[in-house]
Amino acid sequence: MEKKPLVLLVDDEQDLCTLMQMSLSRMGIDTHIAYRLQEAVQALKTHQYDACLTDLNLPDGNGLSLVDFIAQNYPNLPVAVLTAYGNMDIAIAALKAGAFDFVSKPINQKHLEQLLQKAFNQPISQLHIQEDTLEHRLLIGQSLPIQQLRIILKKIARSQAPVFITGESGTGKEVVANLVHRLSNRNEGPFIAINCGAIPTELMESELFGHRKGSFTGATQDKQGLILSAHGGSLFLDEIAELPLTMQVKLLRAVQEKRIRPIGSDTEIDVDFRVISASHQDLEALVQQGKFRQDLYFRIHVMDIVLPALRERGNDIILLAQHFIQKICQEWDIPVKPLSERAREFLLAQYYPGNVRELRNMMERAITLSDESSIDLPHLQTAPLRPIAQTNYANATQQGAVGNDQLSHVPSRKLPEEGLELYLEKIEKEILMNALNLTHWNRTLAAKKLGMSFRSLRYRLKKFGLDGEDDSV
Structure with a gap:
């Protein structure tokens, strides 16, 4: 026969305890009742519970003390607090002390079931x-x-x-x-x-x-x-x-x-x-x-x-760079390129206003530029192509958008070998990179400077793989 879950209920209102005990019994849950703080402490020492429900106002102490006691001595025991409706400040204090949730009085049967379902859902x-x-x-x-x-x-x-x-x-x-x-x-x-x-x-x-x-x-x-x-x-x-x-x-x-x-x-x-x-x-x-x-x-x-800024994480920068290199090389089906010692020193010295997202994009660019078996200092230092002169672009972004007059600064050259469409995409990508760098990778501000909506910028970043989304930090 399967053992029933056992809950410790701590509250000095006897009628409420009786009603809750009946409700829990119908749910197939056994209950021990403690009417005082010290009774609850003693019960915890002599029984193994699957969850604890405690009121915050007890005759011989504060329920927060019990929450803290359980957090310190029984860290695997889920504890939830019972609180009067609207008493949110105390409920929040209980959550910060270690409670996993709270339920307001009068107790709603449905909410109580959901609460305990969460508590029993997964073995610690x-x-x-x-x-x-x-x-x-x-x-x-x-x-x-x-x-x-x-x-x-x-x-x-x-x-x-x-x-x-x-x-x-x-x-x-x-x-x-x-x-x-x-x-x-x-x-x-x-x-x-x-x-x-x-x-x-x-x-x-x-x-x-x-x-x-x-x-x-x-x-x-x-x-x-x-x-x-x-x-x-x-x-x-x-x-x-x-x-x-x-x-x-x-x-x-x-x-x-x-x-x-x-x-x-x-x-x-x-x-x-x-x-x-x-x-x-x-x-x-x-x-x-x-x-x-x-x-x-x-x-x-x-x-x-x-969350800490990347520059505050020391050698994590190298570990993250290696992670991104391995992941990108696997995605591109090419041999993994290690970082040279000079490249490592360079990475550790950077400020990274765009943090982890900027580091990932930097690794992607370095892998693209490297024709060798490793990533060295020149691959990281290489400035991106700037189809719009840097000073003029900076002035344009300060005014809010890139105007048509800036187009005159695109260097004249022969017809691009890759074709017009790919060439224009390359120019657009570099403009986006410049805007992100100038705004310290603040995408909302970059969109404003470029005179486009945030949604439009986000679409373009995804299009060119500049969103830097990854499943690790």
Whole structure:
């Protein structure tokens, strides 16, 4: 006969405990009840539990103390907190202390089932095996910042709390967001990534929340929004600072209530997702400027991950360069080209405003330029072709866009051997590279300087392989 899960319920309200015990029994779960903090501590010492549910207000202490005690002494035990409706500050403090989720009173049977399903979903021993392989495969390097990041991810993976990732452009925010998802007990659910700066404002509500047929001109059929697509998994909102204030209000309710209403619908839909967001901008400063809602800021800003700049990672630069070289050479079906000693010294001395994304593009260019068996200093130092004079291009970008008058600076030459189309593509690629370098790989600013939409720039970067997307950091 299969052993039933055993849950420790800690609350001083006897009637509530009795009701919850009955509900858990119907779910096939055994329950031990502790009415005081010390009773709970003693029970933990004498029994092996599969999960713990604790109130935050106990007669002989604070439930946060119990959360911290479990985190320190029983790190594999999932603990969730029971909190009064609206008492979000304390609930967030519990999540930071080590709780993996919280549920508001009065307890909703459906939410309680979902909560415990997450707690029992994956054996902790399997989770640790998965962490070891994924962390080292996707977080390449042995620098102190990367080692600390691995430790933080272990803690965050257990939680259901919202995660906010910050760091310079190109540091790998989406890679880390995906890693948080894959290490969590939501890893069998979808991971939906949204770049908030790439969706036109007029389409944003429909894209996020979906719509019903006939709700507006052009709505010829029902559409499921991206938030509902993340049901059972994780929703990653990249560059969340780009969301308009009107959309921030709608997102806040979806994140807080876990309910959405598609455009044109009379009913709301329950949706279960974990929100992970990211931005290279200072959200706190934007809140002060009135450009980002404070309530949404506090709701998404529960667990913080700060990604280090590449220049702060020391010899990780070489390890990452070697990783990219091996991957690119395999993709191109050519022999792997090692880095010379001079090339290594050069790479370690660079500033990398575009971070990991810039390093990957640098390796791709070096492999292309190298006709030898290895990558040496000249392959890294070679400046890109500049069909527009550097000084004139810089002046043009400062004015906001490249004007027609700059075309006169394209060097005159014979008809290109590769044909007009390929030649123009080469010129376009170099212009994009110049814009990215001048704006320190800030793609939003580069799009503005080039006089095009972010979406258009993103398309062109993908077209020329300059997006630098990779599954490792």
